Amino acid sequence: MNLYxxxxxxxxxxxxxxxxxxxxxxVSRVLAVKKDxxxxxxxxxxxxxxxxxxxxxxxxxxAEAIAVSSRSxxxxxxxxxxxxxxxxxxxxxxxxxxxxxxxxxESRKVxxxxxxxxxxxxxxxxxxxxxxxxxxxxxxxxxxxICPYGCLGLGSCIRVCPVDAIDCDEQGGVWVxxxxxxxxxxxxxxxxxxxxxxLPYDADYLVACNSKDxxxxxxxxxxxxxxxxKICEKKTPEAGFVVxxxxxxxxxxxxxxxxxxxEKAAQSCPTKCIVRNAKPRSxxxxxxxxxxxxxxxxxxxxSKQQNT
Amino acid sequence: xxxIGIIITFVxxxxxxxxxxxxxxxxxxxxxxMDSAVGMGFAVIFVMSLASLITWAIYxxxxxxxxxxxxxxxxxxxxxxxLVQLVEMVIQKISTPLYKALxxxxxxxxxxxxxxxxxxIAVRREYNALESFIAGFAAGGxxxxxxxxxxxxxxxxxxxxIPKPFRGVAIxxxxxxxxxxxxxxxxxxxxxxxxG
Numbered sequence: 090m091n092l093y094x095x096x097x098x099x100x101x102x103x104x105x106x107x108x109x110x111x112x113x114x115x116v117s118r119v120l121a122v123k124k125d126x127x128x129x130x131x132x133x134x135x136x137x138x139x140x141x142x143x144x145x146x147x148x149x150x151x152a153e154a155i156a157v158s159s160r161s162x163x164x165x166x167x168x169x170x171x172x173x174x175x176x177x178x179x180x181x182x183x184x185x186x187x188x189x190x191x192x193x194x195e196s197r198k199v200x201x202x203x204x205x206x207x208x209x210x211x212x213x214x215x216x217x218x219x220x221x222x223x224x225x226x227x228x229x230x231x232x233x234x235i236c237p238y239g240c241l242g243l244g245s246c247i248r249v250c251p252v253d254a255i256d257c258d259e260q261g262g263v264w265v266x267x268x269x270x271x272x273x274x275x276x277x278x279x280x281x282x283x284x285x286x287x288l289p290y291d292a293d294y295l296v297a298c299n300s301k302d303x304x305x306x307x308x309x310x311x312x313x314x315x316x317x318x319k320i321c322e323k324k325t326p327e328a329g330f331v332v333x334x335x336x337x338x339x340x341x342x343x344x345x346x347x348x349x350x351x352e353k354a355a356q357s358c359p360t361k362c363i364v365r366n367a368k369p370r371s372x373x374x375x376x377x378x379x380x381x382x383x384x385x386x387x388x389x390x391x392s393k394q395q396n397t
Numbered sequence: 398x399x400x401i402g403i404i405i406t407f408v409x410x411x412x413x414x415x416x417x418x419x420x421x422x423x424x425x426x427x428x429x430x431m432d433s434a435v436g437m438g439f440a441v442i443f444v445m446s447l448a449s450l451i452t453w454a455i456y457x458x459x460x461x462x463x464x465x466x467x468x469x470x471x472x473x474x475x476x477x478x479x480l481v482q483l484v485e486m487v488i489q490k491i492s493t494p495l496y497k498a499l500x501x502x503x504x505x506x507x508x509x510x511x512x513x514x515x516x517x518i519a520v521r522r523e524y525n526a527l528e529s530f531i532a533g534f535a536a537g538g539x540x541x542x543x544x545x546x547x548x549x550x551x552x553x554x555x556x557x558x559i560p561k562p563f564r565g566v567a568i569x570x571x572x573x574x575x576x577x578x579x580x581x582x583x584x585x586x587x588x589x590x591x592x593g
Contacts, residue, residue: 097463105455105472109479116483120490228562 127156127186134182136175140251140273143171159187173198174252174271197290199270200254200277204240204284205297205364207260211236211311227281235310238299240284246276267366288366289341294351296321298362301334308360315362321354328354337363400531402592403524407535409583413511414543415576416583420511423502424544425569433498434548435541440488440499442537444480444506445515449533451476452516453526473516474507481507511540546576 131152139147145154151171158167169183169191176197184191217226217233223245231237242261247253254269255276265276267290277285284299296315300307304316317335321328328350329340339351355363413419420441427437452473460466485503489496496503506512515536519529550572559568 094463094465098465098468101459101463101465102468102472102475105459105475109475113479113482113486117486120486122489122493224561 125153125156127159128152130186131155131183134175134186135172135179136271138174138251138271138273140174140271140275142173142271142273145171155183155187173273198272198287199265199267199290200246200272200274200285201265201267201288201292201295201366202240202246202263202284203286203295203297203299204238205262205313205362206234206236206239206311207258207262208242209260210313211239212309224279224281232282236300236302236307236314238282238284238301239311239314241282245279245281246285249275249279251275292339292341292366293348294339294355294363295366296330296337296339296362297364298336301336303335307335313360313362316360318359320357320359321363324357325350325354330354399592400528402588403528403531404535404538405588405591407515407532408539408542409580410585410588412539412543412580412583413514413536414540415573415580417511417514418577419514420509420540421573422505423509424540424547424573425566426502426505427499428544428547428551428569430498431545431548431552433495434544436488436492436495437499437502438537438541438544440484440503441506441509441511441540442534444477444484445512445537445540446530446533448473448477448480448512449515449519449536450526450530451480453519453524453529456520457526469517469520470513473513477512477516478507511536543576547573 128149129152132149135148135152137148141147143151145151151167154167155169158165169187169189170180172179172183175182180191212235213233214230214235215233217229219225219229221243223232223241223243226232226241226243232239232241234241240261240263242257242263244255244257244263246263247255247257251273252269252271254266254271255263256266257263265285272287272290274287277283277287282299286299288295298307298311298313298315300311300314302314304318307314307316315336317332317337319332319337321330321337322332328347329342330337331340332338351363355361355365407413411417414421414424423437423441428434452469455472455476456466456469460469460472481504484506485496488499488503515533519532522532524532547569551569554568563571
């Protein structure tokens with residue numbers, strides 16, 4: 090009797106399974122939806138990161154928008170150059186499929202943290218032990234740092250980055266690897282202080298500070314903040330430094346022999362907040378002259394030796 | 398219990414979302430826009446009414462005669478999964494925008510506890526075939542009611558200023574809690590007053 094029950098159980102469930110399986114297979118044949126070949130081709134030409142930088146929900150919806158706009162006259166024209174991660178390569182691939190020429194002049198932009206005020210050089214108002222999320226920390230008096238503009242260092246941008254381009258050290262120094270960054274801007278949206286900003290991919294230097302406070306105020310809470318002294322603007326006028334709201338920033342479009350001038354500016358900056366836009370642990374010295382701790386220097390010289 | 402009694406029970410008194418807290422995943426996930434909420438509601442009505450009818454048939458015509466009632470959960474899930482696949486194909490065929498709007502939540506009806514819930518409840522209360530079907534339809538209607546109310550509220554949230562920590566899903570859950578409180582007003586006494 091018990092054996093029969095086992096048999097019945099087996100037969101009924103497998104019978105139902107086969108019945109539903111065959112039924113679904115038949116129905117799927119009947120209701121098959123034809124896929125658009127053009128859309129599929131376009132989708133293949135896109136990187137498939139679904140980052141949303143083009144303003145569409147994902148790569149497939151961007152491909153579909155292009156296809157739709159090419160077929161009907163009424164639909165709004167969709168440019169082929171919207172894909173930031175794909176850049177010129179994706180734009181030309183899309184153009185080839187669509188049979189048109191594109192002029193891709195837009196330079197590649199990457200995100201970077203405009204702050205080097207890690208917890209050892211920037212003063213804190215209180216100790217935060219809550220959830221490790223920048224927006225949660227920002228909700229408490231605008232963060233634990235006295236500086237209201239700086240990087241909070243809890244890595245919300247790291248978690249939101251689709252390509253893992255952002256890194257963080259123990260002191261809370263967050264850094265974007267410009268070769269990995271695709272410029273989708275997700276980190277900029279999530280950052281509560283606005284310290285994450287876009288700059289051109291080939292930017293050699295950046296002013297790593299976001300503080301719009303006056304010099305003496307900045308000096309009180311951070312030793313690597315921009316104090317708006319205008320030394321960079323006056324000493325090296327060709328480097329493209331512009332100081333406004335007590336904060337220096339670089340006009341990357343400015344002409345002139347920039348590399349040398351900017352290196353000079355970086356060396357003459359009293360708080361050393363003009364830094365090279367390179368990964369800090371790549372063995373290169375980020376700041377031309379040593380900043381503060383001997384440890385950092387030693388580490389860097391060690392890695393230099395390994396490189397050579 | 399009369400048919401009207403069953404409908405009132407599952408739409409208001411034992412509303413699956415707001416009283417029994419089943420099927421919250423699509424309730425929160427798809428209630429951001431009214432269009433997709435209505436689409437999801439009707440998809441759930443379709444799946445629930447058909448599922449409760451077919452599970453009734455399987456339970457009474459296969460499981461009871463063979464004395465293998467212990468298989469009810471697994472066979473019911475089988476039925477629901479197949480039905481959801483069917484609904485997915487039909488929706489993809491007749492309305493691609495709705496298919497895209499429902500997204501991942503459409504296949505997730507498969508694991509929606511509300512659908513399995515109505516099948517098991519209908520069996521436990523020993524409804525007949527028509528009563529099971531009506532119970533499934535009414536439970537789906539209750540889901541539609543809840544998700545449409547929620548979508549209407551959430552569309553308002555888009556234009557309102559909400560404190561930052563509450564934005565998005567947080568305020569949706571707070572609202573769902575308040576709606577559940579309101580639905581506590583529908584109880585068995587009300588049912589007695591209405592249908593005797």
